[in-house]
Amino acid sequence: EAGVAQSPRYKIIEKRQSVAFWCNPISGHATLYWYQQILGQGPKLLIQFQNNGVVDDSQLPKDRFSAERLKGVDSTLKIQPAKLEDSAVYLCASSVTSGGTDTQYFGPGTRLTVL
Amino acid sequence: EDKVVQSPLSLVVHEGDTVTLNCSYEVTNFRSLLWYKQEKKAPTFLFMLTSSGIEKKSGRLSSILDKKELFSILNITATQTGDSAVYLCAVVSNSGYALNFGKGTSLLVTP
Numbered sequence: 142e143a144g145v146a147q148s149p150r151y152k153i154i155e156k157r158q159s160v161a162f163w164c165n166p167i168s169g170h171a172t173l174y175w176y177q178q179i180l181g182q183g184p185k186l187l188i189q190f191q192n193n194g195v196v197d198d199s200q201l202p203k204d205r206f207s208a209e210r211l212k213g214v215d216s217t218l219k220i221q222p223a224k225l226e227d228s229a230v231y232l233c234a235s236s237v238t239s240g241g242t243d244t245q246y247f248g249p250g251t252r253l254t255v256l
Numbered sequence: 257e258d259k260v261v262q263s264p265l266s267l268v269v270h271e272g273d274t275v276t277l278n279c280s281y282e283v284t285n286f287r288s289l290l291w292y293k294q295e296k297k298a299p300t301f302l303f304m305l306t307s308s309g310i311e312k313k314s315g316r317l318s319s320i321l322d323k324k325e326l327f328s329i330l331n332i333t334a335t336q337t338g339d340s341a342v343y344l345c346a347v348v349s350n351s352g353y354a355l356n357f358g359k360g361t362s363l364l365v366t367p
Contacts, residue, residue: 145298174354183260183344183357184299197354230297234355244290245355247298 143167145248147233153254159221162251166214166235172196173210174245175218176232184232190216220253228255258283262345262358270366273335277361279345280327289328290355291319292344299344302330335365 146165154160166173171192176184187206189196193213201208205224210216220227230250236243259282269275281289288306292299303312305321305328312319316335321328332339342362346355 172353176355181359183346183359184355185357186354189354232298244301244304246301247292250297252297 145233145235145246147231147248147251149251150249151252151254153256154223155256156225157222159219160223160253161217161219162231162233162253164216164218164233164248166216166233167246170235170237170246171213172236172238172243173216174234174236175208175216176234178230178232178250180229187218187231223253223255225255228253258347258349258356260345260347260356260358262343262361264361265359266362266364268364268366269335271335271337273365274331274333275335275363277330277332277343277345277363278327279329279358281345281347281358282326283347283349283356285350286323287348287350287353289321290346290348291328291330292346294342294344294360295340302343332363335363337365337367339363340365 173190175187178184187201188198188208190210193210208218230252232250233248234245236245261280263278290304291302303319308323316333319330342360344360346357
């Protein structure tokens, strides 16, 4: 079974530029999550989708971050404009449902460096 | 606000030692607690615990949950250098189902 795919694996940009990340979840997984992991911290949820609907985006900085999952499969996360403090690893995860007892499987992440 | 606290934050042991990692939590409407191992990028799933007192075991790793005292432990026996990683604890509540992570315990196993 293929795992969660993410691209790019690494991205370096200057502050005020924009950047986009892509995630393809495990086939058949209805729920998709984006997490931000700053160095030395545990991952923090940014947004959760159930199919193509948003379940929780309470911790997403909506003035600069946006995410979509138009067809209920792939998802993109965008930052515009980027700030220095956005330097982090962005992890995508998926689970079969959102029932809370389903294991979340993580992709390899995208390491973003903002200069 | 939900809180997950892991201790110690870092640990160095010799191969063959046994280690115990701790995770305490405060969460409204607790549903489950999960342990992940993170070596380079993606956290990989170890255990999910939902009931008190039932030990989950996989090889040299085991974990148990105490819902009365609000903590969990992860034990690793006969440690190997390949166990070196950050071990993350996360809790799930009934209100959102996303993982609320602690900061992790960084384990280094030396030869």
